[in-house]
Structures are given as structure tokens and as C-alpha cells.
Amino acid sequence: MISRGERVANYVILSVFAAFALFPIVTILSAALGPSDSGPTSGLGNLAAAWEIGRFGTYLRSSLLVSAFVVVVSVVLSVMSGYAFGTMRFRGQSALFYLFMLGIMMPSEAIAVPLYFDLRSLGLIDTFWAVSLPQVALSVAFGTFWMRAYFRASNRAIAEAARIDGASSWRILWQVLLPPARPAVVTLTLLVFMWTWNEFLIPLIMVTSESLRTAPLGLAFFQGQHTSGFTLLAAGSVIVATPVVIFYLFLQRHFVRGLLQGAVRD
Amino acid sequence: MTASRPPGEPRHIAYLYLLPAFAVYAAFLLYPIGRAVQLSLYDWDGLSLGRWVGLDNYLAILSDEGLRAAFGHALVLIVFYAVGPLVIGLALAAILNHAKVRGLGFFRTVVFLPQVIAMVVVAVAWRRVYAPDGTLNTLLGALGLDSLTRGWLGEHAFALPAVGVVGTWFETGLVAVLLLAGMSRIPMELYEAARLDGAGAVREFFAVTLPSVRGEIAVALTLTVIAALRTFDLVYVTTRGGPGNATSVPSYEVYHRAFGLSQIGSAAAIGVTLTVVIFAISFGINRFADRGVA
Numbered sequence: 001m002i003s004r005g006e007r008v009a010n011y012v013i014l015s016v017f018a019a020f021a022l023f024p025i026v027t028i029l030s031a032a033l034g035p036s037d038s039g040p041t042s043g044l045g046n047l048a049a050a051w052e053i054g055r056f057g058t059y060l061r062s063s064l065l066v067s068a069f070v071v072v073v074s075v076v077l078s079v080m081s082g083y084a085f086g087t088m089r090f091r092g093q094s095a096l097f098y099l100f101m102l103g104i105m106m107p108s109e110a111i112a113v114p115l116y117f118d119l120r121s122l123g124l125i126d127t128f129w130a131v132s133l134p135q136v137a138l139s140v141a142f143g144t145f146w147m148r149a150y151f152r153a154s155n156r157a158i159a160e161a162a163r164i165d166g167a168s169s170w171r172i173l174w175q176v177l178l179p180p181a182r183p184a185v186v187t188l189t190l191l192v193f194m195w196t197w198n199e200f201l202i203p204l205i206m207v208t209s210e211s212l213r214t215a216p217l218g219l220a221f222f223q224g225q226h227t228s229g230f231t232l233l234a235a236g237s238v239i240v241a242t243p244v245v246i247f248y249l250f251l252q253r254h255f256v257r258g259l260l261q262g263a264v265r266d
Numbered sequence: 267m268t269a270s271r272p273p274g275e276p277r278h279i280a281y282l283y284l285l286p287a288f289a290v291y292a293a294f295l296l297y298p299i300g301r302a303v304q305l306s307l308y309d310w311d312g313l314s315l316g317r318w319v320g321l322d323n324y325l326a327i328l329s330d331e332g333l334r335a336a337f338g339h340a341l342v343l344i345v346f347y348a349v350g351p352l353v354i355g356l357a358l359a360a361i362l363n364h365a366k367v368r369g370l371g372f373f374r375t376v377v378f379l380p381q382v383i384a385m386v387v388v389a390v391a392w393r394r395v396y397a398p399d400g401t402l403n404t405l406l407g408a409l410g411l412d413s414l415t416r417g418w419l420g421e422h423a424f425a426l427p428a429v430g431v432v433g434t435w436f437e438t439g440l441v442a443v444l445l446l447a448g449m450s451r452i453p454m455e456l457y458e459a460a461r462l463d464g465a466g467a468v469r470e471f472f473a474v475t476l477p478s479v480r481g482e483i484a485v486a487l488t489l490t491v492i493a494a495l496r497t498f499d500l501v502y503v504t505t506r507g508g509p510g511n512a513t514s515v516p517s518y519e520v521y522h523r524a525f526g527l528s529q530i531g532s533a534a535a536i537g538v539t540l541t542v543v544i545f546a547i548s549f550g551i552n553r554f555a556d557r558g559v560a
Contacts, residue, residue: 010361014373017358021377021439024391027401031394077287084283091277096284103295105544107496109520110537113530114301115294117312137294140287169279198384200499201517205525216386220503223390230394237387248382252375255382260444 031234038229050235054226058211059218060239063197066214069132070196074139075189079181081140082147083173087159097148103141108134112205119206130206131214135199139192146258150184151177187258190251194244215240299541306535311528323535333536336514339426340495343515346430347437347494348487354434355441355486360471362442363449374446377439389503392432393419396504419505425512432500437493441486448482449475484555488548495544516540 035042041049051057084090085097115134119125154177162176163169178185203217213221219240223233248255306323310316327333358377362370380388395402396418403415418428452475460470498517501507507514507522514522516536524533 007365010365010367013361014358014367017354017438018373018376020435021380023401024388024395024435025379025383027394028387028391073290077290080283081287084280088280088283089277090280093280096288099296100287100291102545103291105492105548106295106299107517107537107540107544109496109498109517110302110534110541111295111298113520113524113533113537114298114305116524117305117530118298118301133290134294134298137291140291141295144287169283194382198386200384200386200502201521204502205521216384216499219384219386219390223503233390234394237390241383241387244382244384245379248379249375252378256374256378256443259381259440260447 028234028237031230032238034231036229036231038231041231046231046235047239050232050239053232054218054222054236055210056215056218056236056239059213059215060243062212063215066128066132066135066203067193067196069128070135070139071189071192073132074136074143074192075185077136077140078143078147078188079173079178079185081144082149082151083177085144085148086151086154087156087177097144100141100144103138104145106138106141108138108201112201116205125206126208126212128212131203131212134202134206135196139195143188143192146188147181147184150181154181183254186251187254190247190254191258193247194255197244299538302534302538305531306538308531310530312524312530313528316531319531323531324539326532327536327539332511332514333519335511336516336519336536339513339515340497342426343430343433343494343497344491346427347433347497348490350430350434351438351441351490352483352486354438355445356476358438358442359445359449360475362446363475364467374443378443379439380436381440383436385499386503388432388436389500392428392435392500393504396428420509422509422512425505425509429497429500429504429513432504433490433494433497437490441490444486445479445482448479452478480555484551488551491547491551492544495540495547 032046033043036046036049039049081100085093111134115130116125119130124130158176159172162172167176197214198216199214200216200220203212203214204220207213207217219233219236222236226232305316307318307320308316309319309322327337361367362373367373394400397403398415398417398420400418402418406412406415416424418424456474456478457470460474465473496517497515498521501513501515501518502521505513507518517540520533520537520540523529523536
């Protein structure tokens with residue numbers, strides 16, 4: 001059906017584009033793992049050197065703490081609010097839902113500036129809470145949307161049967177509806193983890209002390225200070241990107257589904 | 267109780283389930299956006315007492331040359347972030363859907379990869395690509411095109427397109443995968459009918475494929491246009507708005523005015539305007555797509 005020429009042309013187009021997609025990634029990987037331009041190291045030694053000199057250990061630790069908090073809190077809160085929106089009826093339901101939807105498109109730039117000044121007058125600037133809670137608020141908007149869509153499509157009969165057996169709404173949520181919801185929860189967890197790990201603007205504005213710097217922020221500062229060569233900067237970049245990329249490579253389906261379906265509003 | 271009704275929960279308990287999420291959401295998102303609107307009506311340096319200026323900060327967006335330029339640059343970025351990826355993505359998805367190519371899984375993994383890499387890392391990588399002694403110039407030199415080499419991010423005429431190409435780079439995979447998902451749902455009978463009518467590959471694309479993925483196109487445009495308007499990390503790390511203000515964009519101006527120039531009112535007004543523009547555009551795109559289907 002497809003001519004030989006067409007087939008060759010297709011492969012050429014796809015290969016050219018794959019090369020374009022990989023070009024910057026190969027640039028950074030080869031610089032990070034090649035011989036260093038600022039020391040005697042090469043290969044994984046560069047990563048160790050960047051870890052030491054760029055203090056990426058500290059930054060990764062902050063990122064891990066912030067991400068863990070934001071993921072756990074926003075997933076739990078989203079499951080609860082999604083449950084309410086997806087399975088119950090109450091006054092003001094659609095108005096409240098649209099209010100949550102505003103947050104999905106809200107640019108964090110618009111809220112970060114007033115938040116900075118309000119948190120500063122409360123003495124909360126440069127704290128764990130100042131970095132985490134705004135990101136919980138942003139994630140909860142999407143999470144509510146995501147879990148509501150799941151609960152709306154979930155099997156009502158089981159929940160109804162459990163209710164007739166006298167199970168409370170709390171037990172129905174955690175013991176009846178949530179176990180089969182695992183794929184939806186995993187997708188949400190991965191997306192929130194990725195967004196939090198990669199977030200730049202909120203930590204940039206909310207954090208001044210080095211001990212609270214997240215990994216992308218640390219990398220941006222490292223770039224500003226370390227101008228003598230590219231190897232360590234590339235190695236630092238690899239360190240910052242690797243955790244999410246590893247999750248992506250193993251759980252790709254979840255990332256693709258979440259980023260595509262999350263965008264399709266019903 | 268009818269079957270279409272949700273399980274008959276006591277309705278009031280729903281508010282309890284909503285309360286924790288709503289409390290965080292209200293305190294850290296709804297309240298700040300309200301405060302942003304309030305701050306945008308003042309001239310305030312962040313320390314002394316603010317001065318009421320009404321809509322002056324908004325009028326400045328129209329009259330101030332630097333701010334007009336920033337919004338203009340955002341429009342240029344939309345071409346690179348949304349239009350480019352849409353055209354390339356349609357071609358890639360049509361090929362992948364039409365021809366049974368080998369290595370589809372690998373290709374999808376590769377083109378989607380930029381979506382999961384932190385933007386700061388993306389920016390560091392592309393800075394290296396664009397540097398005077400960077401990989402792009404090395405590549406051009408190897409092809410015998412030395413006359414084209416330059417410091418891509420340092421020259422006034424090239425900096426903004428160079429930033430835009432990064433946008434094309436990371437949005438195209440998302441758009442292609444999104445469109446491919448839509449195309450794979452088109453029933454084969456539609457193509458067979460078109461072929462019976464004597465349609466060639468090009469006619470088939472415009473008569474069958476394109477109308478069928480209208481919804482996916484709307485979603486792709488919404489996502490990429492919003493991403494273009496929100497560009498911040500990339501500009502912060504690659505150019506800081508320079509050279510001059512060649513790559514300043516609204517999000518960067520919000521940050522720069524609030525924390526560089528201590529013009530909090532102006533920063534808030536830009537942020538609010540950006541929010542309104544984003545809502546209007548995504549509403550408009552979705553309305554357009556809905557009307558097309560009906």
C-alpha cells in the first residue's frame with residue numbers, strides 16, 4: 001500500500017526529528033560524562049565533583065522534602081475533594097467546582113508576588129511552608145479535577161451496596177472506592193511530583209537561605225557562580241533531571257496519560 | 267432514589283470532604299489573586315505606604331514601551347510554541363498513524379522526554395547549544411557554514427527566535443503524541459470511503475484526518491499558547507530578558523518589576539492582565555472548537 005520511496009521518506013523525517021529532540025540532551029550528557037574542563041575528573045567522577053562543589057546534596061534533600069510534602073498532602077486532599085465532587089450532590093457544587101478549575105490555568109506569577117509580601121509580613125518568608133503550601137494549592141486544583149473525573153466514572157453499584165451495608169462515607173472512600181483507583185492515584189502522584197520537583201519560580205521568590213534551595217534553584221545559582229567551565233554545570237543538570245527522568249522511563253504510560261488526559265476538559 | 271443520582275450520601279458531609287482542600291486553595295491561591303488585583307491599583311515600592319493610582323498600572327501596559335514590547339514578544343513566542351509544534355506535530359502524527367513504522371515506542375519516548383525535564387535544565391542545555399563556542403556553531407562549522415555562526419542568544423535579532431525554538435523543541439512532542447492519540451481513534455472506514463471517492467493522501471488528510479482531530483488541536487493550542495504566555499524559567503536562565511529587552515516577556519517583567527525595580531503595583535497589574543489573557547484565550551479556543559463540531 002505504501003511505496004518504498006514513501007517509507008524511506010517517512011523514516012528520514014522521523015529520524016531527523018528524533019535527532020532534533022535528542023540534540024540538546026546529548027549535548028548535556030556528553031559534556032557531563034566526558035573529560036572535565038575544570039579538573040582531572042571524567043565520567044561519573046564529574047557527577048561526584050558537581051555534587052561536592054555545587055552542593056547538590058543539600059539541594060536534592062530540600063527538593064525531596066518539599067516534593068514529598070506537596071505530593072502527600074495534595075494527593076490526600078484531592079482524593080477527598082474529588083470524592084465529594086464526583087459522588088455527592090450539594091448546594092453550590094458547580095460554582096465551587098469552577099472556582100477550583102480557575103487554579104488549573106492560573107499562572108503562578110500572578111499569585112507569587114502578593115504571596116511574597118503577605119508571607120513576609122507574617123514572618124513566614126524563607127520557610128518550608130512558604131515553598132510548599134502555594135504548590136499544594138496549585139496542585140490541589142488539578143488533583144480535584146483529576147480525581148473527580150475518576151470518581152464520576154467509577155462503579156456506583158459497589159459504593160451503593162457498601163452504603164446499604166451501613167458503611168460510612170469515610171470507609172466507602174478509603175476501603176471501597178480507593179483500592180481500584182490506584183492507577184489514577186499513581187498518575188496524579190507522579191504528575192504532582194514532577195511539577196513540584198521542577199518548579200522554579202516559587203522557590204526562587206520564597207527562599208533566600210541556601211539550606212532551603214530546591215534542586216532547580218540550586219542549579220540556576222550554580223550557573224551564575226560557576227562560570228569557569230561547562231562540565232560541572234552539565235553534571236549538575238544531569239543530577240537535577242535524573243530523578244524525574246527515571247520515573248518517566250519506567251512509568252511512561254502514566255506521564256503521557258496524565259499530561260494528555262488532564263488537558264482534555266469534560 | 268434514581269440510578270443516575272450519586273450514592274445517597276448525606277449532602278452536608280460533602281462540605282467536610284472539601285474543607286481541607288478548599289482551605290489551602292483559598293488561602294494560597296484565591297486570596298493572593300484577590301490581593302494581586304488590589305495591589306495592582308496602587309503605586310507601591312514594597313516598604314513605604316502605597317499610593318492609590320486607580321487603573322494607571324493597567325494603562326501603562328498599553329503606553330509603556332517596555333511593557334508593550336514584553337507582550338509583543340509573548341505573541342512571537344506563541345508562533346514558536348504553538349503554531350510551529352502544531353504544524354510539525356500534525357505531520358509527524360500523520361506519518362506515525364498512517365505508516366506502520368518500526369520503533370514507534372522509542373520515538374514516542376524520545377519526543378515526549380522534554381516534557382519531564384526541569385525547564386532550568388532545558389535552559390542550561392540550550393545555552394550550551396547556542397553559546398559562541400557551543401554545539402550549534404560546531405555543527406554549522408562542520409557543515410562548512412562558518413559564515414552563519416554567531417552567539418545566538420547575544421544578538422538582538424536572533425535572541426527571541428532562539429528562545430522560541432526551545433519552545434518548539436519541547437512542545438512538539440507533546441502535540442504530536444496528543445494528535446496521534448486522536449488520529450488512532452479515527453475509524454478506518456472513513457479512510458476507505460475517502461479512497462473510494464478517489465482522494466489522494468493530501469485530500470484524505472484535509473478531508474478526513476484534520477476535521478477528526480479538531481478537539482485535540484484545540485487542546486494542543488490551549489496548552490501550548492498558555493505555556494508560551496507563561497515563559498519564565500527559560501528566559502530567566504538563558505537571557506534575563508536581554509540583550510537589551512529583546513527577550514523580555516510578561517512573566518519575566520512580573521518578577522523583574524516586583525523584585526528588581528520594586529514596582530509592586532505594576533508587577534501585580536501585569537500578573538492580573540496575564541491571568542485574564544490566559545483565561546480569555548483558552549475560553550476562546552475551546553469555544554471555537556465546540557462551534558466547529560456542532
